[in-house]
Amino acid sequence: MGTVDVVPLVDEGLGNSAYLLDLGDGRALVVDVSLDLRGARQAARRRGLAVAFAADTHLHADFVSGARQLAVTEGTRILASAAGNREFPHTGLHDGDEIDLGGLRLRALATPGHTHEHLSFLLLDGDTPVGVFTGGSLLVGAAARTDLSGPERTEHLARRQYASLRRLAVLPDEVAVWPTHGAGSFCSAPPGTRRTSTIGRERETNPLLRAADEDAFVAALLGSLGSFPPYFLRLAEVNRRGPVVLDADPALAPLDVAAVRSLLAGGAELVDVRPVPEFAAAHVPGALSIPLRPQFASWLGWLAPQDRPLVVVRSADQDPGEVAWQAAKIGYRNLAGELAGGLDAWTAAGQPTASTRLVRAGEIGAARVLDIRQAPEFAAGHLPGAAHVELGDVPGRAEELPREPTVVMCGHGERAMGAASLLERAGHRDLAVLRGGPEDWVAVTGRELATGP
Structure with missing residues (x-):
């Protein structure tokens, strides 16, 4: 078939990459896409492709999977680990299972570690391995964290991660490595600009692949673990049970000052997404500042409650749809709406402000x-x-x-x-x-x- 056409779809804020693979016959495979499908759909439309397959390497903790949304709205076939026990229609795969993509084949490789049910997907052109979608197994210069299933399983999964990386490392040098987690991800990717690699490059440069033995690997991996947003502990189960299918794009409903005051009195939280200088000059007392930028979703999931209504304050030139999409892709379905007219409406109604x-x-x-x-x-x-x-x-x-x-x-x-x-x-x-x-x-x-x- 020649050179394969793999399009990385990078989410700079979450530090992740999804992938769109042109199958050469008007169809496409997507790997590890989030519920925010705007980029994937745009890439597919630009190439005149229908998304026929959606593969998930693991039960994601940092974003809501978009696979079920594609299956319901576009008839896409979901490919995922049978060990994930997902509660919605999908093709459950075991180690060694292959999917005929029409000229290309996708082989499931059990690579537990980041999660217990993790699969990597080896892309074959005939019998020639072309690349491997490694998800949260082998990353560029690292491997993903193993502590999201609880402290009692962290070391056990780290040892399984060791075996999984060694399994991938025996692939030919020229095989492309297409990981999901990259720089900026709280799933333990190191800083850097490279988001893809090759098996040969990783064998030469990845410090975890150069660890002297399993114990040294485990010590290095566990020693690199930092903190992570608390919503990580919820989303894997959301993705296992099946994310809610959206019947429309998420949006912010307009709320007048009286409605906002009533919501706040009832326990709602106000999230101010305006740039720092605007928040500093004046804001609603008690508002939480999370400026709208690529990292917005991570900090929303870290700082804002998921069990209380959230009211948004934004600038007139900020896109309300972007706020709503970033919240939706991490499972925040509790946006009550936005303060209509922004802070100007608040002050015009004689309400107090604070400054920093x-x-x-x-x-x-x-x-x-x-x-x-x-x-x-x-x-x-x-x-x-x-x-x-x-x-x-x-x-x-x-x-x-x-x-x-x-x-x-x-x-x-x-x-x-x-x-x-x-x-x-x-x-x-x-x-x-x-x-x-x-x-x-x-x-x-x-x-x-x-x-x-």
Whole structure:
């Protein structure tokens, strides 16, 4: 058949890649697509393809699978592990099973580790292996985390991950590696720009494939595990039971000020998605700041409740559909709507606002510095004397943190404003948010950053 046409569909925010494979006969296979099918459908339409197959390598914890949506709306055939016990129609595959794609074949390879039922999919042209969709098994320079099924299974799955990576590593050097998780994923992909690779390159450069033995591999993998959003613990079961099929694109219903006030009085939470400078200038007291950007879904799933209505405040130039899609793809179906007219409508109705001070690196002075980046970021370089609490831990620790003049910082300001909004809600005052990050402080002061925890 010649060179295969595989189109990566990258979700920069979640750090993942789905793939669309042109089968050469007007049909396509998609692998690990999320419920936000806009990119996959656009890529298929551009090539005049119908999506005939949707393969899921595992029960995803970081996004709602789009496979069932495709099956119901487009008649797509779902391919997935039989060991996943999915409760909706699909073709359950076991190790070694093959699917005829019409000239190409897809062979299921059991590669447990990231999850117990994980499959990789080896693409064959005749008898020649062309590439392998490795999901959360072999990643570029890493392997995906094994702790999402509970601490009691983490080491066991890490040892199974060791065997799975060795199984993949015996494939020919030229076989392409198409992983799902990449840089930016909380499923333990390292930083970097490469999202695909080859077996030969990974055998030469992946430190986990170069581990001396199984124990060394397990120690290295478990030592690399960082924190992850709490919604990861819910979505695998959502994907096993079968995600709700959407009958229309998700949207934000308009809510007037009276309706918003009533919802807030009943326990709803207000999520302000405007850029940091706008939130800093004025916002509804108690609002949670999560600026709309590629990483919005991850932080929504980390900081906002799933069991209470959410009301959105946005700028007029921000796309409400983007907010709704990002929420939907991580299983947040509790968006009550948006404040019609935005903050202008709120203030026009005589409602109160609050503000948060922004400072530059040269204006920190003697204030306490609270760095809310992830632990590896903090360890790589932080302001000397800075306190450290990861943003995801701020809600649970807001009451215990010192109530003194504090500058909250991250890498650019978006996460820091989220932390400041949580602290303000908990009664902290005299807070400021740093414009920029550690490098800006170095440029202004000429001093060196501290390293280590």
